[in-house]
Amino acid sequence: MKRSTIFSGKYRLPAIAAGLLLAMTACTKNFDLYNTDNTGIPDKMLEADFYNLSYLKTATMAIYNFSGGGDPNSFQVQQNLNADCFSGYMASPTAFNGGRNNLSYFMMSSWNGEAFKVGYLSVMGQLAKLRASNIPKDFPAVWAVAQIVQVTAMSRVTDIYGPIPYSKAGTSKTSIDYDSQQEVYTRFFKELDTANITLRDFISSGKTLPFKFGDFDLVYNGDFTRWLQFSNSLRLRLAMHIIKADKATAQAEAEKALDPAKGGVITSNDGNMNVKVVGAGYTNPLVFIAQNWNDIQINASLQCYLTGYKDPRLAKYMSLSTDASIPKQYVGLRLGSITSSNSKSDYVGYSAINYQDGVFTLNTPVQLMTAAEVYFLRAEAALNGFNNAGGSVQEMYEKGINTSLDQWHAADANYINNSTNTPDAYVDPKNTQNNIDTPSHVTVKWVESATIAEKQERISTQKWLAMFPEGQEAWTEFRRTGYPKLFPVVNNNSGNTIDSKIQVRRLPFPQNEYNTNGAAVNKAIGLLSQPADNGGTRLWWDRP
Template sequence: MNHYIKKMLPNKCRVYVAVAALLIGAASCTKNFERYNTDNTGVSNADLKADFNDLGAYLKTAQMAIYNFSGGGDPNSFQVQQNLNADCFSGYMMSATPFNGGRNNLNYFMMTGWNGEAFKVGYLNIMAPLDKLRRNGIDQSFPAVWAVAQIIKVTGMSRVTDIYGPIPYSKAGSSKADIPYDSQEDIYKRFFLELDSANTSLRAQISNGTKLPFDFSQFDLVYNGDFNKWLQFSNSLRLRLAMHISKADRATAKLQAEKAVNPANGGVITENSGNMNVKVTGNGLTNPLVFLAKNWNDISINASLQCYLTGYHDPRTPKYLDKSTDTSFPAQYIGIRIGSITGSNAKDDYKGYSSINYKGGTFTLNTPVQLMTAAEVYFLRAEAALNGWNAGGAVQQLYERGINISLEQWGVPDAAYATNSTFKPDAYVDPKRPANNASAPSDITIRWEDGAAEAKQRERIMTQKWLAMFPEGQEAWTEFRRTGYPRLFPVVNNNSGTTISTNIQIRRLPFPQNEYNTNATEVNNAIKLLGGADNAGTRLWWDRE
């Protein structure tokens, strides 16, 4: 694993002690990862223990790496880590650029060079800097700070396992070679234990009110040093992970979900002030999604999202989307069907279709990165309540609160939206290529119906949850795979060679090629844990029909 990452970066990288250099350099110098598996060469433990400023930089690096901020105005890594994968597979986005001559992940021609980026970032920029904190005794000296580090690690690495399935986790960092993979079931069990440990430390810190000998807020890019809010996010994250496994291990899912929402454990996020948003801070750092849309014009809106928003007359539409700029048809909100861009498309054919709203000011290069919202938590609770579990409220109450707090988040409160019983998603009409046209993806309406079939109730919850989570495509893709909702348009062109079903759609990314090159025995053992071929059509452990 460390050999894989080491080969990904240029040899000219050097290790810097200064905080500013750590923020930029840690994202690009893979030689740091070699020390993750060996020792602390380069910066002495004594020097770092004497000054938390240096250690705090590792914490900031890991927070930014969850979504992979990019330094120096270069968001290439984020683009292949998430944007040209999960953001598009989730139904949120689609690129008008015909990468690789039009044959790429967006029409299921899986690009080896793209598929390892999330793996690399997880270990180099999340696991490695956080392990540096542990090796310097932060878990013993400042347990509440280590608790935040644990929560960040679970947040980031849960995304990595939900991309690939089995990954090295319990033994990561223990050696240079032959690093074993854990099953996804065991990884999730470990996540819950790590959240237990973090919550114990946070509650102790909150209870005793001990003042830290440094200003923790300057290293906290999310909650400005507020441990109460970190505790609520930790519980909300536990709830998210519990719902992920609700089909694979229902008993554990129920136990963990009810534990998460129990007020005695500190509560979950209930207001938008508790949303998990990572600030964009540091020289040359930007919100990478906005950079791709605004500066490179490399990402547009997916037809699935557009058809739900316009069909529902959703008041968030002008907040989320810009109208088209292609002068060959009237300005409108119009997305691109995934898989419709091929080598035969001229490069600029679809460049004028709708993008995220950076022109109207909703999204700027400095917009904090959204990773979890109060709305998502209400929808998670609504689904848990639909399962018959104690979620601290009735299904309809939680569902409607999820809708309305999302509208409040975006500054478009609308009391009539949640009770509308007539609006339905639109059919898709491509203004330039009628061959891409498609019937409406669903006939689901918005208003809650107690007497509706359970499948319809689940679809309502998941559809509105999906609309509320925008633009966070990684979690949206996970929930689409787990539940089958919302119903999304399939790819127009499927170049997978039958390994991915057009109707079932893509389920994961293959393991990185460099793992085969440097950790072959263990990656082949991981395929056995996966329970299917190492291709993008194989379901993960929690992904049950």
């Protein structure tokens, strides 16, 4: 099979190699026929835009995967029925595959390749087209934003699978080698270095662009200073990811991110990284799935933390139950409790993301990073003795809580000082077999005399509450820190490959990669913490 190639500077994206396409029955000589995004924007529309900058819009939307035409099937298996549920945020009342699916640890190969495909086709593929234009040379600040978008998206992909093709993605070789996750992270930091320098130079020059970049910027409306602050915040996030695997690099990168001379980080909610919903037929895919398909509910873990703490964000995040057979209440659903014996109507009336009161709508921007998360990252940096955190651990922790409460217009002066409330035990009003004791006894109020582990649990638990509903990063943080403590799965159908207490650590490599890039995949398995391509294998940064 002949593999055509698009060449674009450092990286070249292959037509079929490295799993960039779904399995196909015929060869192709034209990469561009298949290197199309998952959001449904046709190339004809993109070509009409100045310098094809809509490729950047498409790639930005694909980070979270705005499937077009009101049909977010791709997002559903890219993230919603994986990370959103593994994070303790969501659970589904639908008995997909007779209840034997990822949510009961029976890892579905038909689901597990979607995040990989979207990352390469809809992000890297689109940015390769942009790279092939004159944008990198003529408008380097715009290309810097594209680099930041790529790191944002592909950091999520590597945090799902571990090793991925990155430095060699785009070569025309039959077998596209994978980089170890450590190598991928090293490259991320270098790419952010380049973007940071470019943005700072452009901002300090006082120059302007000869076109309205805000028309193509779905996040910051063309504000490069905001992009610079997000870039530094992203670097801080990635630095803290690797703190157990390589603390020296984590410290160096975190301190670089927090160095005021580098441009600063996100400090207020108007700097949150939220992707706008634009274009006919496009919606917030999470809200669509909850509102129109009733395929996703609130997870019991999240419910028990919110109700136990009497968290002021409770009524913002989740709705009251609508099942007439039980008293109206805030009640989540335990992961893995749906089996072949369940019909969808059994649990569809439990609490969902709160679209009923208009807190979440089909036009709600997609949240990818908040100022609150950054304050919690700074708290953890201070806890580890890193420089430039900007305050004490307690100051950053409390600032994170208050910033999140402000974001959700849920101010409560008493919440931060509560030293008695703890997460609730879970009580399933329909099935007592799902009942389980409280997952944790940690309280909200900061305790300076607490152990390091307890301090970490407070920081991570409140960060988890603040990051809702962004389940991909929440799942990463749960794996990295072990917090918050989540309820174990009710039914474990993994065949002993995933420990119910340790929970899912990654997704297996896509089946299409085995079909089209098998030799490289088998090498990549050797780069994992153990040579086992299953959901129980830890990633490089995921240390006990």
